[in-house]
Amino acid sequence: MSSKEERVVLGNEAIARGIVESGCHFFAAYPGTPSSEILPAIVRFKKENNLDIYVEWSINEKVAFENALVASYTGKRTAVAMKQVGLNVAMDPLMSSAYIGTVGGFVIITCDDPGPFSSQTEQDTRFMAMFAKVPVLDPANPKEAQKMLPIAFELSEKYQIPVILRPVLRVSHAQQTIAFNPIAQIERKASFEHNPQRWSATPRFRFILHKQLNQKIKNIAEAFNSMSLLNFIENDRDRASLGIIASGIGYSFARDILSELGLQGEIPILKIGTPYPLPVEIVESFIGKCDHVLILEETEPVIELQITDKSKLIGRLDGTIPNEGEMLPETITRVISDLCTKFSIPVPEVRSTAPLEKMVADLGLSVRRPTLCSGCAHRASFFAFKRAFPKGIFPSDIGCYTLGMNLESVDTCHDMGAAVTFASGLYQAYHQDGKDIPIVATIGDSTFYHSGAPGLLNAVYNGAKFILVILDNSITAMTGMQPTPESGLTADGHPGNPLSIEELVKGCGVKYLRVVNPYDIKGLIREAEKAYKYTLQKDGGMAVIITRYPCVINQREQLKVNPVKVDIRHTPAPEKGLPQVKSKEMPSSLLPVIQEDKCCQCDTCVIQCPVGAISRTGDDYVIDYNKCTGCRVCAQECPTSAIEMPAVGACIACGYCLRRFECPSLIRGEDGRVKIDRLTCVDCGLCLQVCGQGGIYKVSS
Amino acid sequence: MNSQSSIRNPQSTLEKMNIQMIISGVGGQGVLLVTRIISDFALREGYPLIGSEDHGMSQRGGSVITYLKIGDFNSPLVKRGSADILLSLERSEALKTLHYLRPSSNGQNGGLGFINASDPNYMNEPIRNYLREKGIEIHIFPADRIAVEMGSVQSTNIALIGFASAHPRFPFPHDKLRQSIDRVTPPKFREVSLKIFDKGFLEGGKSMKP
Structure with a gap:
């Protein structure tokens, strides 16, 4: 029986262990599921064992890759980790690094996501390795991933070539019992040897390097035949x-x-x-x-x-x-x-x-879709912008806030940074036809640093005019709360230099910048309208709004300081069916009335009325009171508040909050009424600003 | 990371173990803590373990399912119809993961399911009959009510394991699991967790007399 220490660890922790056991000196990464847990585990091993290993969360994968690659030129052992689509971002340095090679061992860990579970593609990194002509190791489970890492470093050093380790999600997020091996202590002092013919090779030398690369790959394939640990x-x-x-x-x-x-x-x-x-x-x-x-x-x-x-x-x-x-x-x-x-x-x-699966399927159980957390400030932002621009186009990006889709406030999600470039491309395409429509791009703080800023520079330079909203929760939330440059904290918790999004935005040439607390939904709607007006001005330009509020999961305590307890007041209990008011039974003073002077003729009410009671003839809108159920959807959806309808002062189960606000703590009970799920409600009080009926009220303390 | 670490217990007298298990629920219900308790148990007793967890997007309120395999296994997923044990913290998620339980050919000793739900008869007749026919044994227990009554709604998961550990065919001994809970739960919840675990065990003993 072995006397080595054993632990049950996540695949990514086994990978981290393999990296430190290989005597790695330098590690960089950008978070992305399923790779994010590797770096924090390296930091823990570093602290537990007092290791001298440089660790950084980089701004993006290309930056991480290049930092780690060049550190290997100094003779050190280095590694970089990312998710599979992150390697797309780092493809440029990968291709070139195959030709140039390494000095110290350089290992690239790229976690694939077949399924896919948290990615835009199911791409297979082994193809990328083949394309770049670098060897790739494919671990079967966490234990093997740990075992493969020292081999990967040795291969890289022996053949002076980058080596890829490609775990899939079922390896990275598997957990397995592994034994801890001793940590190799490899002494390497940075020593960069000047060799311009290699490090800055001109095309003529690249040809020679390509020839050398082909020979290396041939030799490695030969060697793999007899490496019985791997094959x-x-x-x-x-x-x-x-x-x-x-x-x-x-x-x-x-x-x-x-x-x-x-x-x-x-x-x-x-x-x-x-x-x-x-x-x-x-x-x-x-x-x-x-x-x-x-x-x-x-x-x-x-x-x-x-x-x-x-x-x-x-x-x-x-x-x-x-x-x-x-x-x-x-x-x-x-x-x-x-x-x-x-x-x-x-x-x-x-x-x-x-047979059993069929019986369960026949029950028609609802599929639980992922949703923004209760109290999430992104929800407030999405609600406000959709409310301000019901007919706008909303390019968005990659992060928690992709879930703004549930609030119909996300139209596109393509790749990191594409919110900004898609918005500017859309602007130019419409502008070419002389049309200007509200375009609101949303991007998270970390994604903005990752690759949003170049798109903004380009938009300003080429004269695009749209609203860019930077959803700043001051953390990389989706992938597990990694620090952003704003915090000034580095990967191992040491203070770095905090960056300012405001300065970065201004530096991109943006003249219109507002910082807003999204918890003030009404204020945010006003700011959105002002920003749109600015983009329409002759001397206007890009408008940037930073909605700043910390992630509620990360800073739960902050919310507890000033909790807003809410409750729902219901209409009197219905005799049967839903507690819904029928217009025929309503006093005429409670029926919706369209104020023509306020109407912007956007047709939102016609489209949104659930029973088709509103129709348009020419410039006139008519409400058919025989069909109207008094549900208030028209009054709540109208962007110019042109539909007047006195609040009932109680929940009539119209479902507006469920559909438009989509908070997991607002649920429909079995009797059809809207209820507050006390288990998940974080007392943020945001829904107070959402119900136009006055059904949700603040409980006095 | 699991902060569990151990030198194998050489005195382990338990038989060879080959157990496949599913834990299902909704994001935020503490599926991962159950996983950690079982992992700690396996580690202490020297059984190799492999399993799989949900991360990322699926943690945001969606369905969560964990696979655990203890014994001589290489892959982290449990195949449908192969699980010996199902622990489910939510009634709908339980239904959606029922088919993982192992049917038996003779209608006896199939998979064992433990579900947190208030209504012991919430599954419809055809499903109950099917399960009975296949020797799949289901026990429904209001673990959340017990946890709330004892002052820690977060400990629904602990109440359910306590309940399950009273079943004679549940493969993990009650006292060993108790030790694992003691080690794995944060100090703030330790005392109440153990009380809730014992209460679950007591209730299980009453309702599942061998």
Whole structure:
């Protein structure tokens, strides 16, 4: 029995452990699910073991990559971590670094997100490695990821080439018992050797470097054939009717499924830890011994495509394994079981769970969609801007606030920073036709630093005029509360230099800047209208509003200082059905009336009326009081408050707050009434400003 | 990070363990704490563990599901129809994850489910019949009510494990889990957590007489 310390850790913590055990000196990262937990774990190991390792949260992935890469030129061991789409941002330095190479070991950890669960694509980083011509290791579980890291650093140093470790989400966010190995102490003092022919190679030298790179990759592929720690065969035999080639998580699934089906002694597995460059020799010799070969790899057919003779292969290219979505044990079990039946290998019947699933599906249980937290200031901002510009276009960005979609205040979410560039492109496209419409871009503080600022510079330079809202909660919330440059705190908690978004915005050439507390919804709506007017002025330009309020999850205590307890006053209990007022039963003084002088003829009321009681003929709007249910939606949606309707002073279950404000603490009870979920309500009091009926009121303390 | 660390307990006398488990609920209900308690138990007893957690987008109020496998396993996911144990903190999420429980061929000793819900008969007749036929045993317990009554609504998860640990086929011994709760819960909640755990166990003993 081993006497090493054991812990149950997250895959990303196992990766962090592997990095420190390799004697890494320098680590940089930008947060992104599923990679975000690596850096905090490195900081913990650093503190626990008093290690001299430089750690930084960088501004974006390209910056992180270049910082770590050049540190490796000084001879140090360095690493960088990001999510798979982060590598797109760092693709420029990656491509070049393959040619230039490294001095100290340089390892890139890129976490893929098949599914996808928290990403815009399911891209397979192993393809990026192949494209850039750098080796990639594909760990099967946290334990193997930890084990692969020292190998990755050694490879990188031996061949002077960057090496990628590609865990998928099911490795990064798996948890597993691992043993802690001793931490290597590798003494390396920074020593940059001047060599312009290499470090700033001109195209002529790049050609030579490319040739050297091709030779390196050839040599590495050769070496991989004999690295049995990474590539090995289980249940090897001279002949098999079915064999499996499995890489990464595919291997873990194959192992568990074969043992569950009692086939672990029947079907040989070639485990591939190095999908690129492929150790062709052992792959071909394995295929030679099998009649058929199933290939299990996540997410694209990277190994499959590298095998020249595909006649025996079963996998993604022939559609046996689905070409999109996460590879699931249910699918692989069915595939293996079907193949066994086909090739006369005895296999137990797989019990179906379909009847039960069908019975549950028939219940029509609602799917719980993710939502902004109770008390989140982003909700207030989104509510205010939609209210101010019901017909505006709302480009947004990547972060918690993408969930503004639920409030119909997010029209686009493309990639980091695209809120700003999409807004300026939209402005120019409309402006070209002589049309100016309200365009409100929303971006978080961290995303603005990441890649929003260049888009803003471009917008100002090219004369775009729209409203840019920087939703400043002073933290990178979605990925787990990493500090932003504004806080001035660095990755390991030491003080750095706090940056100011205001100064950055002004530095981009913006003349109109307002900082607003989004908790004042009415004030924010006024500011939004003023900002729009500025963009329309002849001498106007870009208008930037910073809505600043700390993340409620991160700073719960702040809210507790001044809690606003609210309650809902209901109309008298209904005799039957929903407590909804029927216009026919209402005194005429309570019916909605359109004030023509205030009406901006935007048709919002016509579109929003749930029963189609409002129609438009020419410039006139008519309300059909026989249809009107008195629900108040028109009065609440009208952007110019042109529909007058005295408040009932009680909740009539119109559902406006549920639909437009979408707070998880406002729920519809089984009797149809709106209730406050006391378990989740954080007493922010924001909903007081939302109900136009006066149904939500403040409880006096 | 789990702050759990341990040198394996060489005195462990428990039999070899191969358990697959699902914990389901809604973001914020403390699914991860349950995971941490079971992980601590496995670590102390020297059983290898692998599992999977939800992070990121799914933590924002969405459905949360954790997979745990204790014993000789390589992959972190539990296949449908393979779980020995289901612990569910929410009634709808329980229904959505029922199909993970292992059906048996002879109608006996299938998967075991423990669900936090106030109405013991909230599942419809056809579902109950189906489960019975497949030997899947479901126990419904108002863990949240017990937790609220004892002054810590956050400890619904602890009440449910306490309840489950009274079942003779529940694979983790009550006293060992109690030690893990003692180690894993933050000091502020420790005392109340243990009380709630014991209360759950007591209620479980009453309603699940062997």
